[in-house]
Amino acid sequence: MDTMAMMKTMSADAMPMAMDMEMMQDTMMAMNAASMAATMCSASDMRTGGEMATCAAMCSNTAMLADTGMRMMMRPMGMDAEAMRTMLAACVAMGTACAAECRQHADMDESCRYCAMACDEMVAKCRAMMDAMPA
Amino acid sequence: MDTMAMMKTMSADAMPMAMDMEMMQDTMMAMNAASMAATMCSASDMRTGGEMATCAAMCSNTAMLADTGMRMMMRPMGMDAEAMRTMLAACVAMGTACAAECRQHADMDESCRYCAMACDEMVAKCRAMMDAMPA
Amino acid sequence: MDTMAMMKTMSADAMPMAMDMEMMQDTMMAMNAASMAATMCSASDMRTGGEMATCAAMCSNTAMLADTGMRMMMRPMGMDAEAMRTMLAACVAMGTACAAECRQHADMDESCRYCAMACDEMVAKCRAMMDAMPA
Amino acid sequence: MDTMAMMKTMSADAMPMAMDMEMMQDTMMAMNAASMAATMCSASDMRTGGEMATCAAMCSNTAMLADTGMRMMMRPMGMDAEAMRTMLAACVAMGTACAAECRQHADMDESCRYCAMACDEMVAKCRAMMDAMPA
Secondary structure, three states, X not given: OOHHHHHOOOOHHHOOOOOOHHHHHHHHHHHHHHHHHHHHHHHHHHHHOHHHHHHHHXXXXXXXXXXXXXXXXXXXHHOOHHHHHHHHHHHHXXXXXXXXXXXXXXXXXXXXXXXXXXXXXXXXXXXXXXXXXXO | OOHHHHHOOOOHHHOOOOOOHHHHXXXXXXXXXXXXXXXXXXXXXXXXXXXXXXXXXXXXXXXXXXXXXXXHHOOHHHOOHHHHHHHHHHHHHHHHHHHHHHHOOOOOOXXXXXXXXXHHHHHHHHHHHHHHOOO | OOHHHHHOOOOHHHOOOOOOHHHHHHHHHHHHXXXXXXXXXXXXHHHHOHHHHHHHHHHHHHHHHHHHHHHHHHOHHHOOHHHHHHHHXXXXXXXXXXXXXXXXXXXXXXXXXXXXXXXXHHXXXXXXXXXXXXX | OOHHHHHOOOOHHHOOOOOOHHHHHHHHHHHHHHHHHHHHHHHXXXXXXXXXXXXXXXXXXXXXXXXHHHHHHOOHHHOOHHHHHHHHHHHHHHHHHHHHHHHOOOOOXXXXXXXXXXXXXXXXXXXXXXXXXXX
């Protein structure tokens, strides 16, 4: 199943504001990858516990927020500019905090290393979208 | 099952910043009510279609974001001040847009009337929390 | 916000099969309570780690499945009898496993005690609904 | 971000029962694709309304259940054999109903065509997993 091809079926006239469709698709793909990486990282952290407790909670929050952000973008008719901007800002803040936490144990834990990378990429895509939005 | 009593088991020392626990519980309850109202409103809108399409999409987005916000607050160890502030701002923006949309058909549709009220209450609680957060 | 009153706005003619609306509302309320209890229990378990790792993962799964079940029931037009029956069976199986796990540490952990009770109640309501469904 | 590579970091010893890891990964990828396709299909249906109301509700339910199933499989420590089997059965039932609905308008609507294909693939993968599970 080619997810990128599916996304191209989203019609631009459902957008509540002028948006670069390709940029939106990139952002949604990055949100999906971050959400999956954070879910797996959180599951791995739960087994370790102790010093990984903050990481487990951060990753659980990132997983849910990134997925919610992606699905909100898949229903652009249900957004306005302010809802879009603040949702992206929340993904940037949560993804930045999560990546910083995961990076601290990236040497010992492969799922943390993936999660930090996936969060970084989501943050970069969300920032680019925010910059491209009309003021 | 007394959900409010359950929430009192949340321990204040899991908080990443000084927070009024009662205010947090009120906000989580308002998010839960808004998320449930918006899910039911969206389901009702789907049946109508046409002019209710925007309402269906807005309510779907509000339902998911309000629920995500509530669960992030239930894992406060996985938040920092900036993630909390931006998540609340996103709920304010989305809830404001959704309430405005629902209010337009509140006369004809009971689920829209409930949803607008539930969104208003969530927005008020989120704003109060943002005001109470240390700068 | 009176969630029970909101639920009464759900119209019976959206149902894909004959269903007792009051029984459905009770089940949805029990699913919501179980989902919230399990989210808070999971967050508490993450801090403990070690022997609570299984509990954290079970509660995370219960939280998500119970919430999904509730929202599927809020969109009954999007169900058929087999989807309803299997979703309820999944909530029974997951809720039973989660309650058994939580009950093992109910003496030490207040959130586990609440979660076990909330899961038991959800399981009972789901079973009652399954028994009431036309074969 | 290579999601398949991330999934290979999941450790087999977190499994509550003997499972073929590759089969699990295939199933999770199919659930993710079905969940994304159904979210986009549902958003498209909302705009049409009328005869697409059932499709919008079905796709909303499939989107949420497929995503929940995927994340439960990412936390296998939080499953037991009965929870796994019933969750897979629910995804089979919901995916089958959704594919049948979407196929009815696959000629007119590209998102329905994608969604039916993605649901079919998820159903096939879930069935294969159920067949492979120890009785």
